[in-house]
Amino acid sequence: MNRTFAPLAICCLVAFSAESQAQTPTIVYANNSAVKYERNVDISAPASGLISELTIEEGNHVVKGDVMVNLDQRIAKAEYEVAIQESIAAKKQADDNSNILYANKVSEVANAEYENYLELLRKAATTAAELRRKKLEAEKSKLSIRVAELEQAKNIASALVTNEKVKAAEVQLALRKITAPFDGEVAHVFLKQDAWAKEGDKILTLVAMEELRVEGNAAEGLEVVAPHELLGAPVTIEVIVAKDKPPVIIESTIGFVNPVQQITGVKVWAKVKNQMVNGQWILREGMSATMKIKVGGAKAAIPAASN
Numbered sequence: 001m002n003r004t005f006a007p008l009a010i011c012c013l014v015a016f017s018a019e020s021q022a023q024t025p026t027i028v029y030a031n032n033s034a035v036k037y038e039r040n041v042d043i044s045a046p047a048s049g050l051i052s053e054l055t056i057e058e059g060n061h062v063v064k065g066d067v068m069v070n071l072d073q074r075i076a077k078a079e080y081e082v083a084i085q086e087s088i089a090a091k092k093q094a095d096d097n098s099n100i101l102y103a104n105k106v107s108e109v110a111n112a113e114y115e116n117y118l119e120l121l122r123k124a125a126t127t128a129a130e131l132r133r134k135k136l137e138a139e140k141s142k143l144s145i146r147v148a149e150l151e152q153a154k155n156i157a158s159a160l161v162t163n164e165k166v167k168a169a170e171v172q173l174a175l176r177k178i179t180a181p182f183d184g185e186v187a188h189v190f191l192k193q194d195a196w197a198k199e200g201d202k203i204l205t206l207v208a209m210e211e212l213r214v215e216g217n218a219a220e221g222l223e224v225v226a227p228h229e230l231l232g233a234p235v236t237i238e239v240i241v242a243k244d245k246p247p248v249i250i251e252s253t254i255g256f257v258n259p260v261q262q263i264t265g266v267k268v269w270a271k272v273k274n275q276m277v278n279g280q281w282i283l284r285e286g287m288s289a290t291m292k293i294k295v296g297g298a299k300a301a302i303p304a305a306s307n
Contacts, residue, residue: 025296033216107141219265
């Protein structure tokens with residue numbers, strides 16, 4: 001009895017062991033990892049001008065849409081008002097069709113006179129030369145209608161141009177008000193209030209603190225795991241916030257695997273949510289971290305090469 005079931009028990013044990021091994025996740029380590037800002041933007045002056053108001057300081061938290069810097073707007077406002085008045089005048093001129101109406105009336109009178117002189121010529125009460133003059137006047141009056149229509153079309157086009165000038169003036173005015181493009185923290189201020197900023201000069205640096213990324217070079221464990229298997233894999237991240245404090249442990253997933261693999265490994269990163277304690281963010285760029293990537297499940301079979 002025992003001899004009969006022994007081979008079966010061994011086979012079951014081997015199968016169970018193989019299944020357990022297949023389900024055990026493989027760990028890939030990225031030891032020399034670091035915290036990076038997901039969004040780290042230098043805010044530059046979009047136009048030249050005097051910094052008339054600086055509403056922020058280094059360390060201030062801003063919300064998307066908050067006004068951070070105002071450049072002197074006096075010239076831009078004046079140009080905007082001029083553009084508005086030009087647009088109003090151009091629209092009135094484009095809407096005025098009195099020249100066309102007048103040209104039509106003149107044409108009606110000239111045609112009527114020509115018809116009268118045609119009747120007078122039949123009665124021998126006028127000359128052919130006078131009739132030709134009246135015909136020329138009638139034809140001229142018809143052309144004056146076309147001239148009036150072309151003039152109005154030109155006025156309409158001019159009105160459209162002045163509308164675009166108003167939009168351009170609005171843009172120039174808006175460029176002198178610098179708002180926060182996203183929620184973040186002011187990391188550095190390069191220019192102070194009342195300083196002159198040239199177009200393109202850096203005024204401040206804004207960083208997003210709520211979501212960051214941890215970047216590392218995955219190496220240990222890649223001998224048994226293909227790089228493409230890392231994408232979307234769960235990862236446990238340990239961030240060193242201080243030498244004498246326990247690391248901050250965060251669970252995330254790998255969001256990027258570099259398509260170029262180096263000899264030392266492959267670059268990967270994962271997005272992480274920051275944590276706030278006593279009104280201060282815990283994670284900051286430059287902090288050291290370790291990434292432990294779990295690649296689980298059975299490995300996909302590699303197709304045999306065809307002859």
